Amino acid sequence: MVKRQFGHRARLVLTPAQVRLADEQAHAARTMWNLLHEWWTVLPRERRSLAAADAAIRQARKEIDWLGVLPAQAAQAVLKTYFQAWKNCWEGRAGEPGFKARCRTVMSVDVPQGRDLNISRVHRRWGMVTIPKLGRVRFRWTKDLPVGKRADQQNRITGARLVKDALGWHVAFRIQTYDSAPEPHAGPEVGIDVGIGVPLALSDGATHDHGEWLTEKERATLLRLERRAACRKACRRRGEKTSRRLRRTYDRIQGLRARAKRRHLDWQHKTTTDIARKYGTVVVEALKITNMTRSAKGTADSPGKNVAQKSGLNRSIHAQAWGRTVEQLAYKTSRQGGTLVKVPAPGTSRRCSVCGSTTPGSRESQAVFVCKNPDCGWAGNADHNASRNVLHLYRMGLTLVPAAGRAVVRRARRVKPATAR
Template sequence: MARSVHVARLYPEIGQLERLNTQGHATRALWNLLHEWHLMCCEHRRPMLGWPEIDRQVKAARRDPPEGFEWLAKLPAQACGAVVKLYVAAWKRCYSGHARPPRFKSRHRARMAIDIPQAPDFRVVRLNRRWGEFTVPMVGRIRFRWTKPLPGVTRTVPGRLTGARLVHETNGWHVVFRIETPDVAPPERSASAVGIDRGVTHTLALSDGTFRDMPKLLSDSEAKRLLRLERKAARQRRSRPKNQPTSNRLNQTYDQIAKLRARAKRRRDDWIHQTTTEITREFGAVAVEDLKVQSLTRSARGTVAEPGRGVRRKAGLNRAILGMAWSQIGEHLDYKTTRTGGVLVKVPAPRTSQRCHACGLVDPASRRSQSLYVCTNCAWSGNADTNAALNIVNAAGLAVSGRGGSRVAEACEAPTTRRAA
């Protein structure tokens, strides 16, 4: 079975919104309670109880809450169990080396979320072309924006809903439906191939000579407002007394900044979805560099004994790289090529921007500028990002042009990593 999710925005009524916020804060408080319990056990060197025993005690406290814990009764039993399960899973990921240790969740900065693991209780109904409705425990029937057919509701869509998660974003509550669909053999694809070079000047440079540039995520007025709010927040932080809690006015400024940044994020995600879908539908094989973005964006600050050089310049480059979302683009290309019957090939990154795709000469002097490449051997000239994209598709063994039409570049015989379909 293939697993996927579908996100839709909720439109609760005023009373429902209050109950959702209450449940969201209750899940955060339960997480903090579990974390405090764990830290207390570590301090006194006592073993932490197992997940079934913790779940049993939390549900018992919910049925008969002690003094000061009446908020537990406002959270559904399923959501309580999901919080306990997620907390235990967070420590397992930490012990396996895949994540950092769990921390306390702040009331103002943490994102509220409520898990609903029992899908049969949803009773999802499509009201009309634009609206749907489903049941949330202890809240009632809530409308959501209908933008995609859902299995179990639309007869032509196979599969089923397995659960949901309510998440509070800066623009309101959203529901994330978990979907299971039967595995379907992908259709036959053509042998057309493309190499993609991810950059800062051009977000995506394709080996066919075209570019996919990310548009401006904020308008000029929105960018000016964001800068004004960030300066205002800096002034408010400086005027705050030391070791004092954040003022309400500073929290309001933070909320306004978060709304603008979330708007830019939604626009970036929308562009990435549309662009990667277009590329995977057009080309049967996609080749990209095997980039370690976390290493590329590491700070150049250095240490006190050995301070780094060009720290501010490197910080600006890191912001530009992270703003282009290279990792997210790679992840989207990965699963979308699998769905459409294509293949994603990752090639080693070294020398792809310094090698001439026509003659194979590696000479850093050929890279005249950020956008211009002029080979010192064969005098080929063109866009440097396009040349890198041609090197990538050659190194992947998928080239249809360049190097005399060879499918495998002689100078790029390093082993490639192919993602399993």
């Protein structure tokens, strides 16, 4: 048996009074974090301890009335998260924790005890959950959860977190299950090349594409709202507070962008699930997206060139979310019994997959590859050519393995025989 811990997010249906109370709890949790951080940084190092922080939180909840709206368990969860943030900093996994600003912090409230949720299914589409100080709340039932007779010590919901985005409040359940270890996947090998014109190109000739995330009417509405926001922002004086009309316009813009992101995420989940079920070994490039999206602005002494074009390319790369696609492929292939392998990225799009030569000028356009080698002359789709090169690197044994915090190239001792591509 294999222990799995994952999350499931569902949409909540709250009344206006419940929405106002959930907002107050989220602001109280953020303020609790800031107070705890100020207490931690001001206090001498020898007096810092978990017990002293717990006592300070209890005293703050008694003396400050509006902090009492936050449940006691949620306040303890803030303390636990804060100490874990410092532990991650000490171990080199993250930077120092800081203050949480109101406008840049995701509003959330933790429910650490899963037994207090009392989840039940009403019918096929809706379920009910008990939220501390909110009561019984409906949520969208889109996944079978280990509740009722299906719940036991091994398969259960260990907690939840309330999260608010531009589309409203959601509940993210923390689920723990024990499943039988999957059998090794006997599917074929495939190389994947990620791109902008073609999001996913596979070495066997298949492609996974998508259209626009917003309809034509929604795109027109988004453009009109962005122009309206720019006009209202230009009329605002320096130092003047943002008007309610401008805030409402920003909220509508965020709602449309959140809807597009949700559709993109749905497409990614469905596509990566299909690939993980079909193929046993998935080979991808080890892309350094941070370096690829670095600004071309340059410095005052040596300004960059084509800055606007590079900015548009960076936005297109970020919009495709290549890193999230690879993360989903990683855990979904392991769940199906397959493997995900990363190979070095340099040269895969400029090398011919038939003769193996890299000749200048072979990449005639974004979609066409014509080998300029006089002995070859092969022509085909550039994305499929790159995906076949990715798969060929794996068959040669050139894979990347983490070692001492950095990626190194490992060449296998036994090279697999080449197959017809």
